[in-house]
């Protein structure tokens with residue numbers, strides 16, 4: 451094994467996570483609250499779909515890169531057995547966060563979520579955007595927890 455490849459995988463992993471979770475942070479703490487405060491309901495949905503639509507493309511790429519590099523690192527370290535150990539909860543959490551975003555971006559959104567949210571927002575914009583904000587806060591918080599756990603765990607912190 452060329453150790454440089456492993457380090458490059460780690461660089462790809464972190465770059466992908468920075469761009470992806472950073473974007474989720476922006477949508478959660480800046481975009482959605484501003485849309486809820488400033489926009490009329492009919493403009494709100496249109497603007498949200500345009501802006502989040504662009505981010506969703508980037509998120510798809512960064513999710514693929516984070517997942518691919520993560521699996522590569524697990525393979526190189528031959529560390530699959532960590533999934534059976536509770537002290538590696540951060541690996542479980544990283545994988546869980548990844549799975550939820552992957553399902554939302556690649557399966558739920560195209561199948562029904564986009565259409566469903568559009569209908570909900572047309573019916574009751576305040577409620578739809580409130581629920582949207584809560585969902586984003588939950589996913590953003592879990593992502594931050596996964597990052598804290600992964601940083602600590604992979605640099606020797608004993609959980």
Ligand code: HEM
Nearest residue numbers: 467517520521523524544545547548593596597600601604
């Ligand atoms: C299928 C999904 C994923 C897999 C298989 C995976 C796997 C890994 C592996 C094997 C490591 C190296 C651990 C070590 O050196 O002991 C790692 C590090 C890390 N991962 Fe993931 N990961 C995934 C998703 C994520 C996600 C979604 C996030 C962010 C929310 C994330 C954030 C991190 C961070 C911050 C590190 C620490 C890197 C360091 O400090 O050097 N990962 N991941």
